[in-house]
Amino acid sequence: MDDVIGYVVIVFLILVFTYGLVIQVQHTLTFQKANTSDVSNYRRLLLGNYVMCVSFFGFLISFRLNVLVALQIIQLNFITSDNTGFSCFVFLVVLLIAKFGVIPIPKNRQRNELLK
16 A cells, blocks of 8 residues: 555656646746847846756656666666666756756846736
8 A cells, every 4th residue: 555655656746847847848938938128137047947947857857767767667787776866866956056046036027027
């Protein structure tokens, strides 16, 4: 019974991360279509959104590989749980740096201008 609950939690986390990736891609596409003359630091914000999408995708792939290695579905010498766990960590750190370091937190006025 505990194994079933563990599998359900893993599937739920994968679904939540996939949904988060879709939302991030939609946000990036919306930002691409925004009026660039009104927004300062447009290129920096766009680059940060691109880095967030790539790192989110990399994290999701690494997480899935980690689950497959842990369940012993993939048994290769070069894909180990240490490698996939480390790549999950690296992609998560890059995601957080892109979120809070590269992309400045816009003021409410600027954010509303972006979404128009």
